[in-house]
Amino acid sequence: MADAHLVNNPLTPNRAIQFDADLCTQCNACVEVCRCDVLAPSPGPGEPPVLVYPDECWFCGCCVAHCPSPGAIRMEHPLCQQVGWKRKETGEQFRLGMADPPPAYVRPPVGGWGPPSKGR
Numbered sequence: 001m002a003d004a005h006l007v008n009n010p011l012t013p014n015r016a017i018q019f020d021a022d023l024c025t026q027c028n029a030c031v032e033v034c035r036c037d038v039l040a041p042s043p044g045p046g047e048p049p050v051l052v053y054p055d056e057c058w059f060c061g062c063c064v065a066h067c068p069s070p071g072a073i074r075m076e077h078p079l080c081q082q083v084g085w086k087r088k089e090t091g092e093q094f095r096l097g098m099a100d101p102p103p104a105y106v107r108p109p110v111g112g113w114g115p116p117s118k119g120r
Contacts, residue, residue, distance in 0.1 A: 015076050016057035019048035023072035030063035030073060039063065048072070 016038070017030075026042040031049050038053040051057075059081065064073045084095040 016054045017051050018074045020072050021048050023069050024048040025069050029066050033062045033066045
């Protein structure tokens, strides 16, 4: 009798989670904490867990947060969920994670930085 293993669906365009096989310790902590049960335990020694249902991922980040090996799991948000902004004056576009982001916006909002007052 041959062993049966779960494998991800190659036709699914969404790759919510990327594993670095060199950094993954196959502890399966990510499988245990996943709120959506989209991960299956590592199929064999030296292999990371399998992302079985990538389209069901909520992008909550529990798997990344509970991984004991930093950098072994990377969350890949879809383009429509990635934060980006555009400078009005120049039209220059920015996004989170870029190599040389613009300086922080330091002008306070209309109501100030503090907690809202009771009169507003």
